[in-house]
Amino acid sequence: MDPLDAAMKTCGADAFVHYATGEDADMRYLTRFVMHDSFVFFKRRRQRGTIIVPQMEAERASRESTTAVMTRTQAGLPDILKKEKDPWKAIALMISGQAGKTVLVSPAFPAVLLRALEEHTQVIVDDGTMEKVRAKKSPAEIRLMQDVQRKTERAMALGISLIRHATVRKGVLYHDGTPLTSERVRIAMHKQLMDDGCRAVETIISCGEDTAYPHIIGSGPLKPHEPIVIDTFPRDETTGYYADMTRTVSKGEPDARITEMYEAVREAQQVGVARIRAGVSGADPYTAVVDYFKDRGYESDTRGFIHNLGHGVGLQVHELPTIGPSGVALGAGSVVTVEPGLYYPGIGGVRLEDIGVVRARQFVDFTRFEETLIV
Amino acid sequence: MDPLDAAMKTCGADAFVHYATGEDADMRYLTRFVMHDSFVFFKRRRQRGTIIVPQMEAERASRESTTAVMTRTQAGLPDILKKEKDPWKAIALMISGQAGKTVLVSPAFPAVLLRALEEHTQVIVDDGTMEKVRAKKSPAEIRLMQDVQRKTERAMALGISLIRHATVRKGVLYHDGTPLTSERVRIAMHKQLMDDGCRAVETIISCGEDTAYPHIIGSGPLKPHEPIVIDTFPRDETTGYYADMTRTVSKGEPDARITEMYEAVREAQQVGVARIRAGVSGADPYTAVVDYFKDRGYESDTRGFIHNLGHGVGLQVHELPTIGPSGVALGAGSVVTVEPGLYYPGIGGVRLEDIGVVRARQFVDFTRFEETLIV
Numbered sequence: 001m002d003p004l005d006a007a008m009k010t011c012g013a014d015a016f017v018h019y020a021t022g023e024d025a026d027m028r029y030l031t032r033f034v035m036h037d038s039f040v041f042f043k044r045r046r047q048r049g050t051i052i053v054p055q056m057e058a059e060r061a062s063r064e065s066t067t068a069v070m071t072r073t074q075a076g077l078p079d080i081l082k083k084e085k086d087p088w089k090a091i092a093l094m095i096s097g098q099a100g101k102t103v104l105v106s107p108a109f110p111a112v113l114l115r116a117l118e119e120h121t122q123v124i125v126d127d128g129t130m131e132k133v134r135a136k137k138s139p140a141e142i143r144l145m146q147d148v149q150r151k152t153e154r155a156m157a158l159g160i161s162l163i164r165h166a167t168v169r170k171g172v173l174y175h176d177g178t179p180l181t182s183e184r185v186r187i188a189m190h191k192q193l194m195d196d197g198c199r200a201v202e203t204i205i206s207c208g209e210d211t212a213y214p215h216i217i218g219s220g221p222l223k224p225h226e227p228i229v230i231d232t233f234p235r236d237e238t239t240g241y242y243a244d245m246t247r248t249v250s251k252g253e254p255d256a257r258i259t260e261m262y263e264a265v266r267e268a269q270q271v272g273v274a275r276i277r278a279g280v281s282g283a284d285p286y287t288a289v290v291d292y293f294k295d296r297g298y299e300s301d302t303r304g305f306i307h308n309l310g311h312g313v314g315l316q317v318h319e320l321p322t323i324g325p326s327g328v329a330l331g332a333g334s335v336v337t338v339e340p341g342l343y344y345p346g347i348g349g350v351r352l353e354d355i356g357v358v359r360a361r362q363f364v365d366f367t368r369f370e371e372t373l374i375v
Numbered sequence: 376m377d378p379l380d381a382a383m384k385t386c387g388a389d390a391f392v393h394y395a396t397g398e399d400a401d402m403r404y405l406t407r408f409v410m411h412d413s414f415v416f417f418k419r420r421r422q423r424g425t426i427i428v429p430q431m432e433a434e435r436a437s438r439e440s441t442t443a444v445m446t447r448t449q450a451g452l453p454d455i456l457k458k459e460k461d462p463w464k465a466i467a468l469m470i471s472g473q474a475g476k477t478v479l480v481s482p483a484f485p486a487v488l489l490r491a492l493e494e495h496t497q498v499i500v501d502d503g504t505m506e507k508v509r510a511k512k513s514p515a516e517i518r519l520m521q522d523v524q525r526k527t528e529r530a531m532a533l534g535i536s537l538i539r540h541a542t543v544r545k546g547v548l549y550h551d552g553t554p555l556t557s558e559r560v561r562i563a564m565h566k567q568l569m570d571d572g573c574r575a576v577e578t579i580i581s582c583g584e585d586t587a588y589p590h591i592i593g594s595g596p597l598k599p600h601e602p603i604v605i606d607t608f609p610r611d612e613t614t615g616y617y618a619d620m621t622r623t624v625s626k627g628e629p630d631a632r633i634t635e636m637y638e639a640v641r642e643a644q645q646v647g648v649a650r651i652r653a654g655v656s657g658a659d660p661y662t663a664v665v666d667y668f669k670d671r672g673y674e675s676d677t678r679g680f681i682h683n684l685g686h687g688v689g690l691q692v693h694e695l696p697t698i699g700p701s702g703v704a705l706g707a708g709s710v711v712t713v714e715p716g717l718y719y720p721g722i723g724g725v726r727l728e729d730i731g732v733v734r735a736r737q738f739v740d741f742t743r744f745e746e747t748l749i750v
Contacts, residue, residue: 081701
């Protein structure tokens with residue numbers, strides 16, 4: 001049975017309703033229609049989904065959406081607005097007119113619209129049916145994500161190549177006569193991704209002490225003998241699917257503690273990968289990595305290994321499943337990252353991140369990119 | 376009084392709570408902290424706002440956020456999770472522990488968290504305090520947006536220059552020996568914007584019949600003697616503020632009906648601009664443009680002028696105020712677009728869009744870019 005139909009049947013709902021922009025992952029999955037303003041998706045039980053859009057989007061929606069398309073006028077909004085001036089109450093009336101007496105809404109359904117809808121309709125909040133559906137990728141989705149990953153690796157190769165071929169002057173990397181900054185590496189990678197039909201934002205190119213903070217994106221001149229963390233998560237401009245990968249490099253030999261951390265992180269990645277398969281709890285590979293780090297003298301607290309081992313990737317860069325303490329059984333077909341890292345303020349950080357698919361018997365890595373610290 | 380304090384006072388709430396990613400405009404405005412996963416913002420009455428973030432984001436948050444910063448551990452989440460396994464219920468318990476007995480939540484607060492919070496707390500849904508606060512820009516915000524607009528105009532100049540300098544072969548524009556496509560123009564503009572520290576997505580470069588549908592982004596070779604609509608809405612990569620502008624051009628003379636539409640749209644823009652000032656309803660300039668088009672024989676229904684005249688711009692590309700039938704009194708300091716358009720399937724479309732600020736006595740246009748159809 002269609003998972004939304006099953007969820008509706010369980011709670012006795014007549015329809016499922018979502019309200020979001022087309023950038024919302026559930027909305028994109030349900031409609032494949034990208035619109036920058038929020039719009040209504042509804043699906044009555046055993047029927048096809050429908051979106052309600054402004055007149056000016058109707059033609060584009062009928063070309064691009066995988067759903068049926070209705071204009072706001074067809075859904076009665078102009079008549080409703082003659083009597084109901086509050087726009088949220090008007091949208092709620094429009095929804096209840098289409099969706100029936102008992103409605104299942106998405107977890108992210110906005111509170112203001114929920115309250116307005118409750119005036120007319122019994123409203124049940126879904127506990128994440130679509131998020132769970134999205135966690136299992138179809139073969140077609142996996143191909144799309146492998147394709148994004150190939151382009152991501154091309155960008156990573158470019159970024160590392162700029163660092164590798166840089167010259168060193170007064171403790172700073174130079175390229176083409178000017179300092180090689182985080183920003184220059186980031187923009188070069190983003191432009192190549194653009195040529196490849198992908199969009200990347202906020203690629204991390206952090207250097208030195210900044211690498212001890214996993215999400216500082218980095219700025220200014222890059223330096224030799226320091227860890228440089230490159231973490232990029234581009235998405236295909238057309239399909240919206242993400243890839244995600246991280247490498248840590250150093251131009252010339254870094255502090256011995258960084259080299260040791262790098263070796264530990266590289267082995268930890270293999271420890272994690274070896275534990276991933278369908279049916280295993282997402283907590284299991286995480287705990288294995290924590291234990292491995294502990295054996296090597298690295299803690300997993302406010303320093304050391306301070307984040308989850310991995311996360312699902314798809315139409316969101318972070319989605320289900322979780323490979324961390326709160327993880328539940330991994331399902332076959334989930335695309336996940338495996339990204340151990342070690343972070344020590346005052347020393348620096350190291351992270352290595354691959355992406356691949358959870359299969360019945362093993363993790364199949366999509367990533368085909370070397371792990372080499374010194375470049 | 377602080378607008379959130381005023382809203383809390385009105386409804387007797389102890390605190391205001393928001394839950395969203397840092398890409399959410401309200402969250403960005405309240406915190407200036409960009410995080411890709413959702414996090415909690417709360418503000419008790421007459422106190423400073425606080426965000427609750429994972430340990431791994433704490434250092435970055437303390438550097439980048441304008442709020443106080445608390446880790447999830449400091450907010451008690453690990454202890455709560457020992458007893459409460461449902462993550463939404465656990466977050467709700469964490470929130471109610473910090474925020475008090477009566478909580479005002481943002482309109483976009485997710486339904487699943489609202490329902491969990493209602494188990495412990497009286498929850499009132501705010502009717503858009505932050506959206507209204509964001510509609511009035513400070514002088515500093517206006518300077519940031521003017522700066523983005525300058526860079527947007529540089530990108531527009533590049534896009535039009537590619538079209539102007541194209542050659543025509545077999546009914547198709549050529550540049551550097553290969554067909555000049557929508558995609559090439561878009562990527563060239565996006566790359567230049569990237570060099571200028573801005574991020575643009577889905578810039579519309581539509582040609583010919585596609586221009587009759589305002590949000591079709593366009594693909595494939597551009598053609599001479601056809602309308603080409605260029606609509607771009609870049610944002611500053613660092614600050615998140617948007618600009619927005621549209622020009623329509625034709626390589627060589629287009630159909631006479633397009634030229635007539637162009638003249639009507641250009642005058643309509645002046646008609647609209649002349650009516651915009653603080654205190655005037657957003658419906659007023661819209662109606663003036665509808666009337667003007669009517670006098671020239673153009674309808675404003677499912678064809679002709681099919682969208683609003685303008686919208687606010689800021690941390691969202693579409694925000695308050697609305698310059699359209701549902702508009703209310705415009706406030707001084709709002710940054711808005713003025714973008715009349717005419718759309719006729721089978722013929723094509725024309726749109727011209729400027730951006731500027733609503734002042735007490737007039738609309739002050741930020742846009743300093745010529746309006747010329749034939750290039």
